[in-house]
Amino acid sequence: MADPSKPAHHEDSGAAAKRSKPTLRTIAEITGLAVTTVSRALSDAPQISIETRKRVREVADQIGYSPDRAAQRLKTGRTNVIGVLLDPHEEILGYGTSIMSGIAKALQGTAYHLIVMPNFLNSTNVQAVHYITRNGMADGLIFSRTEPLDPRVRLLSDLGFPFVTHGRTELSTPHPYVDYDNFTFAYQATKRLIAKGRRKPALISGPADFTFSGHLQHGFMTAVREAGCAYEILSGIDLDSPAGAIRDRIRQRYAEPDPPDSFMCGGEVCALATITGMSDCGLTLGREYDIVAKQTSHLLSAIQPQVETIYEDLTATGEDMGRVLLQKIGGESDVSKLQLLLCPQIPSSFGAAD
Amino acid sequence: MADPSKPAHHEDSGAAAKRSKPTLRTIAEITGLAVTTVSRALSDAPQISIETRKRVREVADQIGYSPDRAAQRLKTGRTNVIGVLLDPHEEILGYGTSIMSGIAKALQGTAYHLIVMPNFLNSTNVQAVHYITRNGMADGLIFSRTEPLDPRVRLLSDLGFPFVTHGRTELSTPHPYVDYDNFTFAYQATKRLIAKGRRKPALISGPADFTFSGHLQHGFMTAVREAGCAYEILSGIDLDSPAGAIRDRIRQRYAEPDPPDSFMCGGEVCALATITGMSDCGLTLGREYDIVAKQTSHLLSAIQPQVETIYEDLTATGEDMGRVLLQKIGGESDVSKLQLLLCPQIPSSFGAAD
DNA sequence: TGCGAGATTTAAAACGTTTTCATGATTCGA
DNA sequence: TCGAATCATGAAAACGTTTTAAATCTCGCA
Numbered sequence: 001m002a003d004p005s006k007p008a009h010h011e012d013s014g015a016a017a018k019r020s021k022p023t024l025r026t027i028a029e030i031t032g033l034a035v036t037t038v039s040r041a042l043s044d045a046p047q048i049s050i051e052t053r054k055r056v057r058e059v060a061d062q063i064g065y066s067p068d069r070a071a072q073r074l075k076t077g078r079t080n081v082i083g084v085l086l087d088p089h090e091e092i093l094g095y096g097t098s099i100m101s102g103i104a105k106a107l108q109g110t111a112y113h114l115i116v117m118p119n120f121l122n123s124t125n126v127q128a129v130h131y132i133t134r135n136g137m138a139d140g141l142i143f144s145r146t147e148p149l150d151p152r153v154r155l156l157s158d159l160g161f162p163f164v165t166h167g168r169t170e171l172s173t174p175h176p177y178v179d180y181d182n183f184t185f186a187y188q189a190t191k192r193l194i195a196k197g198r199r200k201p202a203l204i205s206g207p208a209d210f211t212f213s214g215h216l217q218h219g220f221m222t223a224v225r226e227a228g229c230a231y232e233i234l235s236g237i238d239l240d241s242p243a244g245a246i247r248d249r250i251r252q253r254y255a256e257p258d259p260p261d262s263f264m265c266g267g268e269v270c271a272l273a274t275i276t277g278m279s280d281c282g283l284t285l286g287r288e289y290d291i292v293a294k295q296t297s298h299l300l301s302a303i304q305p306q307v308e309t310i311y312e313d314l315t316a317t318g319e320d321m322g323r324v325l326l327q328k329i330g331g332e333s334d335v336s337k338l339q340l341l342l343c344p345q346i347p348s349s350f351g352a353a354d
Numbered sequence: 355m356a357d358p359s360k361p362a363h364h365e366d367s368g369a370a371a372k373r374s375k376p377t378l379r380t381i382a383e384i385t386g387l388a389v390t391t392v393s394r395a396l397s398d399a400p401q402i403s404i405e406t407r408k409r410v411r412e413v414a415d416q417i418g419y420s421p422d423r424a425a426q427r428l429k430t431g432r433t434n435v436i437g438v439l440l441d442p443h444e445e446i447l448g449y450g451t452s453i454m455s456g457i458a459k460a461l462q463g464t465a466y467h468l469i470v471m472p473n474f475l476n477s478t479n480v481q482a483v484h485y486i487t488r489n490g491m492a493d494g495l496i497f498s499r500t501e502p503l504d505p506r507v508r509l510l511s512d513l514g515f516p517f518v519t520h521g522r523t524e525l526s527t528p529h530p531y532v533d534y535d536n537f538t539f540a541y542q543a544t545k546r547l548i549a550k551g552r553r554k555p556a557l558i559s560g561p562a563d564f565t566f567s568g569h570l571q572h573g574f575m576t577a578v579r580e581a582g583c584a585y586e587i588l589s590g591i592d593l594d595s596p597a598g599a600i601r602d603r604i605r606q607r608y609a610e611p612d613p614p615d616s617f618m619c620g621g622e623v624c625a626l627a628t629i630t631g632m633s634d635c636g637l638t639l640g641r642e643y644d645i646v647a648k649q650t651s652h653l654l655s656a657i658q659p660q661v662e663t664i665y666e667d668l669t670a671t672g673e674d675m676g677r678v679l680l681q682k683i684g685g686e687s688d689v690s691k692l693q694l695l696l697c698p699q700i701p702s703s704f705g706a707a708d
Numbered sequence: 709t710g711c712g713a714g715a716t717t718t719a720a721a722a723c724g725t726t727t728t729c730a731t732g733a734t735t736c737g738a
Numbered sequence: 739t740c741g742a743a744t745c746a747t748g749a750a751a752a753c754g755t756t757t758t759a760a761a762t763c764t765c766g767c768a
Contacts, residue, residue, distance in 0.1 A: 377753095377754055377755085378754065378755070379754080389754090389755085390756085390757085393754095393755070393756065393757090394756090397756090421754080421755075422753085422754050422755070424753085424754080424755090425753070425754035425755040425756090426754080426755055426756080427755090428753090428754080428755075428756095429754080429755045429756045429757085430755080430756065430757095
């Protein structure tokens with residue numbers, strides 16, 4: 001932008017430079033225009049003449065002007081801020097960071113800033129939403145881990161407050177979302193296990209509350225039913241369970257009769273823990289059992305043997321969410337344009353699907 | 355706080371409730387006081403009489419008043435915001451999220467909000483700092499991955515802008531920081547390897563630029579020199595390298611003569627990649643080689659066999675950084691009180707040191 | 709009775725924008 | 739040539755708070 005090292009070089013009458021932050025008034029004094037005009041010129045109002053606009057721009061750049069967000073905010077009521085509700089569970093494997101990175105990319109070049117409200121300790125998610133909307137802390141909200149009857153979605157819909165979720169709900173009022181097609185993911189992943197000759201796939205599902213857990217399960221069930229094979233949904237653990245717990249559960253399951261011979265894992269840590277648990281039992285990936293997992297980072301490239309994965313690009317998801325939210329804020333009222341279902345890319349190594 | 359479902363129950367003369375956001379003026383009208391008085395009462399100014407203060411509080415709670423941050427900001431110049439500069443590299447294993455969670459904890463109950471400025475794409479770190487300070491987007495800044503002559507630290511020191519770093523610098527002007535004692539960590543970890551009978555520990559160091567890499571290396575070198583044993587600092591990779599690269603490098607190293615027999619890993623992904631690389635070569639942890647790693651999450655609990663680790667509590671670090679920054683903003687000028695060096699907890703399994 | 713000293717309260721200005729409404733130029737149609 | 743329309747600019751109010759300076763009130767005391 002403006003180079004602060006460049007000498008300012010303006011020999012004005014008396015308005016010698018106080019070294020305070022330049023404001024519209026500063027520019028007005030230098031150019032001899034009114035504050036109003038300067039404001040208009042900088043915001044590209046149509047009624048300002050071309051040359052005035054150019055001159056104002058010049059001076060603004062020269063003295064390194066940038067508008068006071070607080071003042072703008074006070075006057076317009078707009079905050080120019082997009083809030084992201086961050087959940088402690090999202091700590092795992094850079095989930096939050098990937099999403100945020102994507103959102104940041106979408107906000108790049110707009111007037112919007114990304115602000116993260118971690119609701120780590122204090123309140124429930126709904127309370128956080130209450131607080132943010134009541135205090136006008138953002139113009140829009142983004143959050144994840146939606147539940148079928150998500151109270152946050154309900155609240156925000158009622159308020160008419162712009163938001164986008166990562167994940168769908170089952171509420172009757174449609175709302176903007178970006179979601180990964182976890183049904184297809186689970187369906188294809190499970191089919192892949194079956195195609196490799198496995199006859200009793202196990203699912204490690206998502207936490208019960210969340211919408212996507214149902215999708216995973218549905219995809220899994222569809223595949224096993226089509227194949228007519230046995231299956232198991234591992235009880236007692238889910239994708240949020242700590243790695244150690246998953247490892248223990250696997251070990252325990254193999255002490256019982258009729259264990260599964262393959263696993264559909266919705267996450268990498270989960271896959272890793274499963275492998276370790278199986279290894280505890282003396283079983284080797286690719287020999288005695290198989291795994292297909294969802295991949296959101298490069299963690300699994302570190303382990304041996306290679307796990308088959310289907311990739312979910314969380315940064316892209318974040319970017320989509322950012323874009324959708326900006327559209328919503330911009331006044332797009334056709335909700336169907338604000339709902340994105342991202343399709344899993346099935347690796348060619350999986351062979352032709354049906 | 356105030357229960358919005360509770361019926362408001364005030365039958366005022368004519369000032370019937372417009373359903374707009376309550377402001378100081380609203381309270382002033384209800385109580386019959388002046389806006390000034392209300393403002394003072396709410397901020398516990400000493401010259402307001404006890405009963406007025408109480409009355410104002412009551413009304414404020416009742417109508418669910420909360421001050422307009424934008425207006426406060428405009429008037430006072432304070433933003434009540436703490437900014438965290440987030441680096442893309444911090445994506446790994448929830449580093450950023452842990453830190454942020456800690457900061458959030460420290461900010462809990464204060465007037466401060468946490469805002470994260472991811473500088474993922476656009477600018478260099480210094481530019482981001484420039485931008486934030488110039489635009490007055492925060493009252494204080496927190497960031498990580500300091501370099502010995504960190505330009506961000508230099509800039510902020512010159513500006514007199516409050517900040518805390520995660521990690522020290524080697525600049526002559528002292529500044530607030532919170533750091534983990536990586537020298538001691540590396541020293542103890544390496545000693546542990548030697549105590550287990552290893553005779554050629556290898557170090558996978560941090561990225562060359564960062565201060566803590568030097569500390570790691572210093573601790574490592576001190577231990578091997580004391581023991582008079584051979585050592586190696588693995589070239590071509592560092593803690594930021596992707597897991598696959600580390601794995602490849604390990605494999606490659608073992609194709610050459612005189613390989614190391616143990617590893618000091620500054621991170622968990624690194625340890626995991628090392629194990630996999632060694633496993634590729636047919637070598638087993640605890641038999642042919644040992645590892646001691648720094649642990650910041652629970653990832654390694656998922657793998658087998660258990661890696662010996664020394665824990666670094668990043669959430670606690672974040673909390674410390676938050677606290678220190680608040681002190682700094684609060685006017686604490688004794689820098690020595692704003693510098694924290696956190697000591698590694700050496701597990702008792704390591705046996706008596708020395 | 710009056711007067712200054714607290715003790716409380718208040719009016720008004722200010723922060724830097726945006727916005728509403730008005731103004732001074734210029735041009736145009738009749 | 740004159741009023742109307744168009745164009746470019748400006749004055750002033752407003753957003754909700756904090757702060758400075760001033761006003762009012764209540765006493766105690768001479």
